[in-house]
Amino acid sequence: xxxxxxxxxxxxxxxxxxxxxxxxxxxxxxxxxxxxxxxxxxxxxxxxxxxxxxxxxxxxxxxxxxxxxxxxxxxxxxxxxxxxxxxxxxxxxxxxxxxxxxxxxxxxxxxxxxxxxxxxxxxxxxxxxxxxxxxxxxxxxxxxxxxxxxxxxxxxxxxxxxxxxxxxxxxxxxxxxxxxxxxxxxxxxxxxxxxxxxxxxxxxxxxxxxxxxxxxxxxxxxx
Numbered sequence: 001x002x003x004x005x006x007x008x009x010x011x012x013x014x015x016x017x018x019x020x021x022x023x024x025x026x027x028x029x030x031x032x033x034x035x036x037x038x039x040x041x042x043x044x045x046x047x048x049x050x051x052x053x054x055x056x057x058x059x060x061x062x063x064x065x066x067x068x069x070x071x072x073x074x075x076x077x078x079x080x081x082x083x084x085x086x087x088x089x090x091x092x093x094x095x096x097x098x099x100x101x102x103x104x105x106x107x108x109x110x111x112x113x114x115x116x117x118x119x120x121x122x123x124x125x126x127x128x129x130x131x132x133x134x135x136x137x138x139x140x141x142x143x144x145x146x147x148x149x150x151x152x153x154x155x156x157x158x159x160x161x162x163x164x165x166x167x168x169x170x171x172x173x174x175x176x177x178x179x180x181x182x183x184x185x186x187x188x189x190x191x192x193x194x195x196x197x198x199x200x201x202x203x204x205x206x207x208x209x210x211x212x213x214x215x216x217x218x219x220x221x222x223x
Contacts, residue, residue: 001088003081003151007042009074011051014067023070027051031074036106038156044078045159047104051075079104081161085151088173091143094129096122101147101163109161111149116165139175141165146173 019026034046051074081087089103099116101109120131120141133139141147149163149170165171 001148002085003079003087004047005044005078005080007044007076007078009042009076010054011072011074013070013072015070017066017068020068023053027053027070027072036159038159042076042078044080045107046076047079048077049074079107081107081151081154083151083153086148086170087151087161087163088146088148091141091145091147094131094141094143096129099131099141099147099165101149101161103161107159107161109149109163111163111165115152115163117167117170120165133171133175136175139172141172147171148173148176 013027013030015023015026015030028051031049031051035049036045036047038045051072054071054073087103087109089101089107089109091099092102093100097113099111101111103109116131119133119135121134123130123132128142130140130142132141147165147170149165150167152162152164154161169176
């Protein structure tokens with residue numbers, strides 16, 4: 001899935017002197033408070049981190065607030081979706097006018113009816129609403145389906161994504177992956193047929209050359 005990136009960062013964490021005897025715990029607390037929030041400095045939502053204290057000889061800062069600074073080196077996993085990226089999520093609600101999706105368990109996405117391909121037809125089967133492909137009845141999207149969709153926009157403040165199911169490479173992950181495997185098998189089969197045809201043609205050419213040489217030898221003997 002696109003939209004995920006790992007970033008190396010040099011950070012300075014400011015701690016209260018009361019936490020000077022538990023610096024490691026205090027740093028983890030401060031980093032934990034940054035999780036699942038969009039950070040403009042990193043241009044993404046922090047999902048996970050790995051940190052190492054670089055400067056252990058921290059000193060109290062001069063000024064009104066007697067905080068002290070600790071320098072750390074961190075590896076950050078960020079979620080930063082951009083327009084035209086492909087994301088994957090689980091359908092949690094489906095109506096004729098919209099599909100609601102959860103991405104990575106925390107970000108919400110909505111795909112409205114104007115952004116759903118005309119390939120899909122909305123039906124209700126046994127009281128359950130779903131989208132079924134007109135081209136392939138096995139391509140079904142319903143609550144619980146993991147789908148791949150295109151990002152149209154991302155609201156950083158509320159972590160809300162607007163998506164699209166118009167492109168042909170979007171839809172049910174299960175169906176897309178199966179089509180990919182079937183397409184690969186088909187390509188291999190076609191390649192094998194071309195190789196067999198080439199082999200047969202070469203065999204015919206060699207056989208024709210052999211027959212021509214034989215005829216020439218017979219003609220030479222007769223003359």
